[in-house]
Amino acid sequence: MRTRPLPAALPPDRLTGLLNRLPDPRTRLSAALAAVHALGSHTQRHLLTEHLDPTRGRLTIRRPGRLDHTVYLDEARHSADPLDLVRLFDISPGTAMRYINTAHPAGPPP
Structure with a gap:
């Protein structure tokens, strides 16, 4: 099986513009x-509002015959601690800081 490289991330300002x-x-x-x-x-067409948990900021993707998948919708807004994001998403500290800086451009919440 041939693996493909991951696509380049879209910078936050371009995503906002889109x-x-x-x-x-x-x-x-x-x-x-x-x-x-x-x-x-295909996945989006099968989403139901009951799959959304707005109080926790989570969306559960139900996949028949497979394990459910939980999407954390805006974890960076709920936490200004990059270590939380590193543990939760298994990402590098630098990536976690980019998420934090994008979610909190004026600085960390009080």
């Missing part, structure tokens, strides 16, 4: 789920 140009909230949500969480159109 989302601002889209006509309605549903389209913006779909683009964000695809761009940020890599949820394709």
Whole structure:
């Protein structure tokens, strides 16, 4: 099996520009789920509102015959501690800091 390299990440300012140009909230949500969480159109078509837990900021992806997948919708906004993100997503500290700086451009929350 041949592996392909991961696509390059879209810089936050370009993603914001894209989302601002889209006509309605549903389209913006779909683009964000695809761009940020890599949820394709097939997966998105099968999402139900009952899969969303807004109090925890989580979306559960139900996949028949496979384990459920939990998407953390905005973990960087709920935590300004990069170690939380490193542990949760198994990412590098530098990547965690980019998430924190994007989510909190004016500095960490009080």
